[in-house]
Amino acid sequence: MFQCGRVVRFIMFVDRIKVFAQAGNGGRGSVSFRREKFVPKGGPDGGDGGRGGDVILLADRHVDNLTNLFYEPIIKAKNGGHGMGKKMYGRAAPAKIVKVPVGTIVWKAEEGKRPTSNAQRPTPNSEESAISNQQSAIDQVVDLAKEGQEFVLCQGGKGGKGNVHFKSSRNRAPRQYTEGEEGEQGHFLLELRTIADAGLVGYPNAGKSTLLRKISAARPKVAAYPFTTLHPIIGVIEFPEYGRATIADIPGLIEGAHRGLGLGHEFLRHITRCRILLFVVDVAGSEGRSPVEDLQQLRREIDLYDPTLSRRPWFVIANKMDLPNADENLKALRKRFPKIDIVPISAATGQGIDELKKKLAQWLLLPII
Numbered sequence: 001m002f003q004c005g006r007v008v009r010f011i012m013f014v015d016r017i018k019v020f021a022q023a024g025n026g027g028r029g030s031v032s033f034r035r036e037k038f039v040p041k042g043g044p045d046g047g048d049g050g051r052g053g054d055v056i057l058l059a060d061r062h063v064d065n066l067t068n069l070f071y072e073p074i075i076k077a078k079n080g081g082h083g084m085g086k087k088m089y090g091r092a093a094p095a096k097i098v099k100v101p102v103g104t105i106v107w108k109a110e111e112g113k114r115p116t117s118n119a120q121r122p123t124p125n126s127e128e129s130a131i132s133n134q135q136s137a138i139d140q141v142v143d144l145a146k147e148g149q150e151f152v153l154c155q156g157g158k159g160g161k162g163n164v165h166f167k168s169s170r171n172r173a174p175r176q177y178t179e180g181e182e183g184e185q186g187h188f189l190l191e192l193r194t195i196a197d198a199g200l201v202g203y204p205n206a207g208k209s210t211l212l213r214k215i216s217a218a219r220p221k222v223a224a225y226p227f228t229t230l231h232p233i234i235g236v237i238e239f240p241e242y243g244r245a246t247i248a249d250i251p252g253l254i255e256g257a258h259r260g261l262g263l264g265h266e267f268l269r270h271i272t273r274c275r276i277l278l279f280v281v282d283v284a285g286s287e288g289r290s291p292v293e294d295l296q297q298l299r300r301e302i303d304l305y306d307p308t309l310s311r312r313p314w315f316v317i318a319n320k321m322d323l324p325n326a327d328e329n330l331k332a333l334r335k336r337f338p339k340i341d342i343v344p345i346s347a348a349t350g351q352g353i354d355e356l357k358k359k360l361a362q363w364l365l366l367p368i369i
Contacts, residue, residue, distance in 0.1 A: 014066045015192035015232075015270075017073065024052025024077040024093045026157035026180025029165075032085030033173065044174055046083055046163040050090030052156030052183045052305040053077030057106065059144040060099040064234070066190055069098070077154075080180060083162045084259050090159055098153075103195040103273060106141040106153065141188065145195065145273075153188065157181030183328040191269070194232050196248035197364050199271040200317075201302070202280035203294055205287060209233075211280060211347040212249045215357060231272045239361050248274060268305045276363055277302070277314040283330050283344065284323035291318070291329045292336050315341045315363055317356065322346040 027049025034042025055077050069075075075098055081090030093241065142151045158181045166174035200208040216235030233249045250271055279298055281291045295316065303310040316337065318330050323345045334342055343359050345352035 014070045015194075016190070017066045017069045017230070018187065018189050019069055019073045020077055020185070020187050021055045021075040021279050022077070022152045022185035023055050023081040023096075023154035023156040023183030025182050026050065026052045026159040027080035027082040027090035028089075028179045029160035029162035029177035030083035030085060030090075031175050031177050034086075041172075041264060043172065044163040044167050045087050046177060047085070047088040048165075049089065049159030049180045050080030050092040050106055050161050052080045052157050053093035054152050054156045055096045055154040056094040056095050057104070057142070057144060057151045057153050058097050058099050059102045059104065059147060059149040061147050063099050063101045065101060066104070066192055069190065075153075077156060077183065079183075080156070080159050083159070083177075087162070087164055092159075093156060095156075099346060100190065100227065101192050102147050102149075103193045104142065104144045106144070106151070106191060106193045107189040107191065108139045108141060109189040123299045133354050141293065150191045154184035154186065157183040193273050194234065194248050194270040195246075195273045196234055197245040197274065198276045198278050198360070199248045199250055199274035200278050200280050201250055201271065201298060202288070203282065203298070205285070206280045206282045206294075207347045208249050208280045211249060211317070211319065211345070214347050214350060214353050215360075237357065237360065239357070243334075243361065245360065245364050247278075268302075271302075272306060275313070277309070277312055278317055279314060280317045280319055282320050283318035283333060284320040284326040285329055286320060286323055295333070295337070312361065315359070316343070318342055318344045319347055321351055322349050 030046035032044065032046040034045045036042060048093050055075055075096060077096035078093040080093045083090045121194050122150060141153070144151060153157045160178040160180040163177050164355075166176040168174075200212065212233065212235045216237050232251065235247045235249065237245050237247060239245065248270060250268070279295055281295050282289070283291045285291055299310065299314075316333070318326075318333060320326060320332070330342070331345055341359065341363070343356050345356050347353075
């Protein structure tokens with residue numbers, strides 16, 4: 001698209017996609033007989049067919065979403081070459097390697113059924129949740145959680161046998177051969193779950209993106225309206241003595257996010273891999289809400305989405321301390337949550353950022369629950 005003499009590029013973030021994968025078929029065997037001068041009755045010399053190419057998924061840290069599969073949802077590997085005379089094998093087809101982000105989970109999908117978005121799914125009760133979890137464990141194919149991890153999604157078919165394999169004392173001129181095997185194929189659902197040490201969770205306009213810009217080199221969009229962040233963004237924080245940590249900025253949650261309201265439910269799965277949760281609260285109440293109620297509601301949404309998440313280590317970042325009423329609300333927040341570490345900061349002015357980094361270094365040493 002051209003606008004005012006320049007090219008405007010639309011960047012799409014895809015973290016859930018359905019694909020069809022098909023490995024290559026094996027090449028067929030050859031029917032051939034040796035024909036050389038002064039070699040009477042040379043016999044069969046048909047070679048075998050080559051093996052079909054595999055479809056392989058490779059977890060690559062340089063890939064951050066599944067956009068490449070959005071434009072190429074059909075993944076096909078090449079077929080193996082056919083066998084030839086003089087016992088020559090057909091060429092084996094190369095593997096089709098597809099790079100996916102680290103943290104991609106692959107599920108089996110039914111043919112002809114579109115993937116259901118989280119916003120369209122009904123909220124399950126406890127019995128339905130247990131059944132769905134059991135089915136998910138069965139249908140899950142692989143979890144590519146490590147850098148460089150490979151997985152053969154579909155295996156290529158074996159090559160067929162040439163007529164040289166069918167010769168015998170009674171069958172000296174065989175014309176039998178076998179076709180190559182068909183490669184595996186199937187429909188799969190790929191789902192990205194961002195891997196990070198900590199996840200920033202909060203209401204829209206709580207200042208998560210501004211905070212991430214202050215403490216890392218990430219440059220998420222910042223604006224004075226809700227839902228500025230439309231997809232998770234990862235920032236890297238550098239610590240002394242070559243230490244580093246990754247922080248994920250999760251799009252803003254709202255009340256009812258676990259039922260599909262707002263953007264929260266669509267991206268809540270990205271915090272399932274975070275070691276700790278950092279709740280960013282507008283302690284000044286600039287949006288007309290109570291910081292205490294905000295934090296209670298955020299905790300409730302996390303628990304309703306996945307009860308195991310609410311048992312993970314969590315801490316509070318009280319943002320916007322430079323605005324009026326922040327001090328009073330901070331006292332109320334500490335009174336309501338006396339056992340929780342609360343760090344007051346102002347992401348806009350940089351107040352408390354150094355203290356927050358020190359706390360982050362301490363928090364990230366906690367064991368994973």
